[in-house]
Amino acid sequence: MSNIHHLTPPPRTAYELELEVLSNEAVNGEYRLLVLNAPRGLLERCRAGQFFHLLCPQMGGQAPYLRRPMSIYGFYPEREELHFLYKVTGEGTRALAMLRRGHGLNVLGPLGKPFTIKPEWEQLVLAARGVGLATLAPLALEARRLGKELTAICSARSESVLMSVDLFRHMGANVITLVDEDGSSSVDNVEAVLNTLIDGPGIDAFYTCGSNRLLKLLQKVGTRHGIPGQIALEQQMACGLGMCHCCVRPFRKDGGIVNLRVCREGPVFDIQEAVAW
Amino acid sequence: MSNIHHLTPPPRTAYELELEVLSNEAVNGEYRLLVLNAPRGLLERCRAGQFFHLLCPQMGGQAPYLRRPMSIYGFYPEREELHFLYKVTGEGTRALAMLRRGHGLNVLGPLGKPFTIKPEWEQLVLAARGVGLATLAPLALEARRLGKELTAICSARSESVLMSVDLFRHMGANVITLVDEDGSSSVDNVEAVLNTLIDGPGIDAFYTCGSNRLLKLLQKVGTRHGIPGQIALEQQMACGLGMCHCCVRPFRKDGGIVNLRVCREGPVFDIQEAVAW
Amino acid sequence: MVRLDVDIGALRLKNPIMPASGTFSEDLADVFDLDLLGAHVTKTITRGFRDGNPTPRVCEVGGSMLNSIGIPSKGVGYFLENVVPFYQGYKTPLVVSISGNTADEFAQLCAEVSVPGVDAIEVNISCPNIEEDGKAFAIRPSSTFEVMTKLRRATSLPLWAKLTPNTGETSEVARAAEEAGADALVVANTILSMAIDIRTRKPKLGNLMGGLSGPSLKPIALRMAYQCARATKIPVIGCGGISTVEDAVEFLIAGASAVQVGTATFINPTAMVTMIDDLRHYLEAEGLSSVREIIGTVEDGEQREGIVFMEAAP
Amino acid sequence: MVRLDVDIGALRLKNPIMPASGTFSEDLADVFDLDLLGAHVTKTITRGFRDGNPTPRVCEVGGSMLNSIGIPSKGVGYFLENVVPFYQGYKTPLVVSISGNTADEFAQLCAEVSVPGVDAIEVNISCPNIEEDGKAFAIRPSSTFEVMTKLRRATSLPLWAKLTPNTGETSEVARAAEEAGADALVVANTILSMAIDIRTRKPKLGNLMGGLSGPSLKPIALRMAYQCARATKIPVIGCGGISTVEDAVEFLIAGASAVQVGTATFINPTAMVTMIDDLRHYLEAEGLSSVREIIGTVEDGEQREGIVFMEAAP
Numbered sequence A, B: 001m002s003n004i005h006h007l008t009p010p011p012r013t014a015y016e017l018e019l020e021v022l023s024n025e026a027v028n029g030e031y032r033l034l035v036l037n038a039p040r041g042l043l044e045r046c047r048a049g050q051f052f053h054l055l056c057p058q059m060g061g062q063a064p065y066l067r068r069p070m071s072i073y074g075f076y077p078e079r080e081e082l083h084f085l086y087k088v089t090g091e092g093t094r095a096l097a098m099l100r101r102g103h104g105l106n107v108l109g110p111l112g113k114p115f116t117i118k119p120e121w122e123q124l125v126l127a128a129r130g131v132g133l134a135t136l137a138p139l140a141l142e143a144r145r146l147g148k149e150l151t152a153i154c155s156a157r158s159e160s161v162l163m164s165v166d167l168f169r170h171m172g173a174n175v176i177t178l179v180d181e182d183g184s185s186s187v188d189n190v191e192a193v194l195n196t197l198i199d200g201p202g203i204d205a206f207y208t209c210g211s212n213r214l215l216k217l218l219q220k221v222g223t224r225h226g227i228p229g230q231i232a233l234e235q236q237m238a239c240g241l242g243m244c245h246c247c248v249r250p251f252r253k254d255g256g257i258v259n260l261r262v263c264r265e266g267p268v269f270d271i272q273e274a275v276a277w
Numbered sequence C, D: 001m002v003r004l005d006v007d008i009g010a011l012r013l014k015n016p017i018m019p020a021s022g023t024f025s026e027d028l029a030d031v032f033d034l035d036l037l038g039a040h041v042t043k044t045i046t047r048g049f050r051d052g053n054p055t056p057r058v059c060e061v062g063g064s065m066l067n068s069i070g071i072p073s074k075g076v077g078y079f080l081e082n083v084v085p086f087y088q089g090y091k092t093p094l095v096v097s098i099s100g101n102t103a104d105e106f107a108q109l110c111a112e113v114s115v116p117g118v119d120a121i122e123v124n125i126s127c128p129n130i131e132e133d134g135k136a137f138a139i140r141p142s143s144t145f146e147v148m149t150k151l152r153r154a155t156s157l158p159l160w161a162k163l164t165p166n167t168g169e170t171s172e173v174a175r176a177a178e179e180a181g182a183d184a185l186v187v188a189n190t191i192l193s194m195a196i197d198i199r200t201r202k203p204k205l206g207n208l209m210g211g212l213s214g215p216s217l218k219p220i221a222l223r224m225a226y227q228c229a230r231a232t233k234i235p236v237i238g239c240g241g242i243s244t245v246e247d248a249v250e251f252l253i254a255g256a257s258a259v260q261v262g263t264a265t266f267i268n269p270t271a272m273v274t275m276i277d278d279l280r281h282y283l284e285a286e287g288l289s290s291v292r293e294i295i296g297t298v299e300d301g302e303q304r305e306g307i308v309f310m311e312a313a314p
């Protein structure tokens, strides 16, 4: 048995907990908001961009097995509330949607690397589509806390699924909504919006997630104007902790391509290192 | 492809049906009565001694996989009711116990060979213990319908778990109750009761099920007095239809021991052919 | 109107759904018209009488089951006199499953069941045999080739070889069966397993060990069906954990030309009938006109060639 | 106070619960104190750098999972400089899992990881290797004996051989490993499986096939653990689908001296900690004073001798 103690074991940072459901309502046809009661200590450890790994219940004929990763949509230590905004897509999220007030839900987290906002960045811009907004929502909270200017470019299929707009407004963000219906969400139009911002107040950093189109656009605009940025990425996960290496994606690093774990090295990555897919 | 049609396929005799639960109440601490709403046509095919193969629900953390065999405890075509009396012992029956009025239950049946009552038999005696009484209950119904005299010797651990006594009385049976608590259920005492009956009205046939002690006693008494009898036996089942050969038990036949399927050649067998275990 | 018929070599089946050996018998006629099925496959018989294994012969394991029935058999005489005539009451092809303790006894039985009314012979080479240390013929390519060669000589009926998952050489065994003249491969039998009752510390099966069947077996059997379809040119009949039309379609896409349904029939005796209906609806919904259009359509891309030989999970 | 310690050859573990290779890493220290475990078992490493397989690398199959990670590895240098020192922060024995494409490369790595701080070497002989047509060493007794002989010569540390279920010769492979000098057997790795998305017709894993782990594997792994315990005299470490203390106890009764927990940790990261607590309570409730009292206590009666050699389900 090895008895040499020259390194100190790392501190605990993630918790497996059974939390109580406070509510779980449809926000609109596709999205639902899950509100859990969580201990203040847990919520105080949460950061924008991190996620929880949810053990979706086996109920109503649904038998999800692996956990499902979900970004933190909101964390409110004072109200002891942890929020997730999710889209019902398959077995796990269908099971999630069946949770009712008073049910328990086993969660693991907070996990992953959060977004960073450097002290010198003043003008922040986030751009996201659909459920991707869930991931960026707590960034607005953080921006307000730090007294940063935030512009949220929210794009969606139609006006009716534009979520989080109120939330972003409520956080004092400057909200620009773009929808497919009227063509305002086209890449060209987003680029035009960005250029207007760059020419106006300026942009110190971009934040985005999920969409390949937006990634490519922000990489291009970022390179052209020397604007740094971060992207939150998704990949199928098993452990969520960094142990199984199933959640890798390729990144540009040191002149080559390396595989990094979305759950551990991410889910937030440097926007220029991300490889479009 | 074989096109020779010299045999006619057999008629359908067993049905896979989703029935509605009417009630599912505890009869006492250990036993529960499950009442299902069933089509009259199905109930008219039922016979005393037959069983159904129940697809116990996957609920409340219970995940039974194979079906569970249950004797018909009562079948009432006029009321469209099918009754089962069961004891909660494991995963399947625990799941059964969770069924509530309005739930569905998938059943397969009626299955197996029923009891027979020969026209010349007038004095019938049934002897059983515990949940075994469930299997014999419909025999009392049948006996009454045929105008036979029936004596039911009901034995149990204690007075409080003596079930079916009212049912048997209600059917006009002559009921003798024996309990372990006061020692009245001892083999010697049962034998004394049987002898009294033989010396009195006489016994034309015995019916029993389940208990090894009773089997041996009735085989002995039957041999001594030339009284025929039948026994309903249990064995673990998969298909319940005769296909898988998992439910065999040994029987004395033609001077040797043969394996017979409890689900197909049984569950009712000649009492002298049964091998005590 | 979509077409459900498929060909297993020279034998045309009206649909690709049939029972798996040992999970079907005349008795199922109690529940539905057996002429709805694509084929009838009998329980494996041996030449002589066999009693089978001690009870308990089955047990549950986490949503699947183990069995160790031990192939009780009334012998070939009873079978020819009683079972074959029964199925002549139907228009559906009859497939007789046989096994033997030695290759010669096996071949003799194969000749004996090659009678009118029998449309194909499924040879259960997944059973322990005394010539190979109690191992199944289908564990090794060499013993597979030997026994299949003898069986091939014994009959002119279509010969289906039923393979075992208890091997590290599925592709090689499949090719050995093909080379020896098998007309089709049935993939697969159960995988050797065990369960212990921790309360009594007794094995849950009277025979200690038994075969795992049902949903847990599906990913293993699917992998084997895919390997066999890639490794040979003869039709593959998928078998293992199939309980819904989605499962059946998964095997067809992987390369199976038909499927056998076993344990699912114990859970829902009408499972096969439901599956035939659902298959029709599935094809209609996909806008296809024949089930043949989905067979072997898995998009395996570049991996296709390399992987067939790889037996170990990384 | 019940005793949970067990001996794996010369190595004493404070309890019989440890992680399975590839389902554990330094990262789990985020969730609980890793010194609670009986041993630390690292992810398999190779000598050189390996990228691993294309994504998706995992998928669900009916209450279990498939994986095809492909053993990404940063190579032995990184491992010795970073991983070994990390575990020196703990009092728990460190077991290093290694693999190689050829027996010689494998043996060389075995020598290289025989450093202070490493308490045992688990050799993952269940991986495809290029000398055997891409088959795992542990598929055949002969290749097992050969590679284990080389590995034995390469180190004086305790050597644990991790076996594969992708074989029809478990007992023979186990004996070959013992004869070549293995100190313990880890039973077992994942079984090769496949799943297809019927909507896209694509395999659900980027690598087409992968290994089945989780509850579905349990009855197969339990059978193998029993066979290995009967076929050899060296300790067996059970692995496969263990997620509750009941599962662990089932393996111990079957003859395992300790168990490894894999996929269950993905579902409940604290599963092993819960299992250790529950094991203590179980033993107390059974009135036992040491976990050793249940090891190998399966009541297998007469079947015991005959069955070890039987690989096929009847």
Ligand SMILES: Cc1cc2nc3c(=O)[nH]c(=O)nc-3n(C[C@H](O)[C@H](O)[C@H](O)COP(=O)(O)OP(=O)(O)OC[C@H]3O[C@@H](n4cnc5c(N)ncnc54)[C@H](O)[C@@H]3O)c2cc1C
Pocket (backbone or CB within 6 Å): A051, A064, A066, A067, A068, A069, A070, A071, A072, A084, A085, A086, A087, A088, A089, A090, A091, A092, A093, A094, A131, A134, A135, A233, A234, A235, A236, A237, A262, A267, D060
């Ligand atoms: C870090 C991270 C944060 C996320 N945050 C959110 C969020 O806030 N709101 C939201 O609606 N969704 C979010 N997702 C996606 C969410 O995890 C998937 O929608 C969900 O796992 C789908 O599960 P399912 O069983 O309903 O679908 P199925 O398609 O049945 O899932 C099958 C398997 O694929 C995996 N899977 C499917 N889609 C994804 C995906 N997009 N990303 C990762 N794994 C996937 C599932 O976890 C499961 O293992 C996030 C994903 C990641 C990686």
Ligand SMILES: Cc1cc2nc3c(=O)[nH]c(=O)nc-3n(C[C@H](O)[C@H](O)[C@H](O)COP(=O)(O)OP(=O)(O)OC[C@H]3O[C@@H](n4cnc5c(N)ncnc54)[C@H](O)[C@@H]3O)c2cc1C
Pocket (backbone or CB within 6 Å): B051, B064, B066, B067, B068, B069, B070, B071, B072, B084, B085, B086, B087, B088, B089, B090, B091, B092, B093, B094, B131, B134, B135, B233, B234, B235, B236, B237, B262, B267, C060
């Ligand atoms: C023909 C027949 C009629 C029966 N009638 C009744 C009845 O009317 N009322 C009643 O309470 N019980 C009856 N039983 C017993 C009943 O089937 C079992 O109690 C029940 O299957 C237990 O299931 P479980 O999951 O609760 O128990 P578990 O012990 O968890 O069951 C595990 C497995 O063993 C089987 N099993 C366990 N006990 C028995 C048993 N005694 N007989 C057959 N299989 C068993 C189960 O079906 C299951 O496959 C009858 C059995 C048979 C064969």
Ligand SMILES: Cc1cc2nc3c(=O)[nH]c(=O)nc-3n(C[C@H](O)[C@H](O)[C@H](O)COP(=O)(O)O)c2cc1C
Pocket (backbone or CB within 6 Å): B238, B244, C020, C021, C022, C023, C043, C044, C067, C069, C071, C097, C124, C162, C188, C189, C190, C212, C213, C214, C215, C217, C239, C240, C241, C242, C260, C261, C262, C263, C264, D314
């Ligand atoms: C109770 C039972 C008995 C079986 N008997 C036989 C048999 O006699 N011959 C045979 O080839 N396979 C036999 N099998 C295996 C099945 O035919 C089939 O290969 C296996 O069960 C996998 O399919 P499933 O998961 O759909 O059940 C039997 C399976 C079960 C469950």
Ligand SMILES: Cc1cc2nc3c(=O)[nH]c(=O)nc-3n(C[C@H](O)[C@H](O)[C@H](O)COP(=O)(O)O)c2cc1C
Pocket (backbone or CB within 6 Å): A238, A244, C314, D020, D021, D022, D023, D043, D044, D067, D069, D071, D097, D124, D162, D188, D189, D190, D212, D213, D214, D215, D217, D239, D240, D241, D242, D260, D261, D262, D263, D264
């Ligand atoms: C994601 C994943 C990665 C694995 N990687 C390895 C590995 O690198 N080396 C190894 O020997 N086994 C590996 N295994 C197999 C496990 O160690 C274990 O043998 C198997 O998963 C069965 O146990 P379980 O059912 O408890 O998971 C891996 C399993 C999984 C699920």
Ligand code: FES
Pocket (backbone or CB within 6 Å): A236, A237, A238, A239, A240, A241, A242, A243, A244, A245, A246, A247, A248, A261, A262, A263, A264
């Ligand atoms: S999910 Fe396991 S390493 Fe990321």
Ligand code: FES
Pocket (backbone or CB within 6 Å): B236, B237, B238, B239, B240, B241, B242, B243, B244, B245, B246, B247, B248, B261, B262, B263, B264
């Ligand atoms: S339960 Fe299948 S034959 Fe009796």
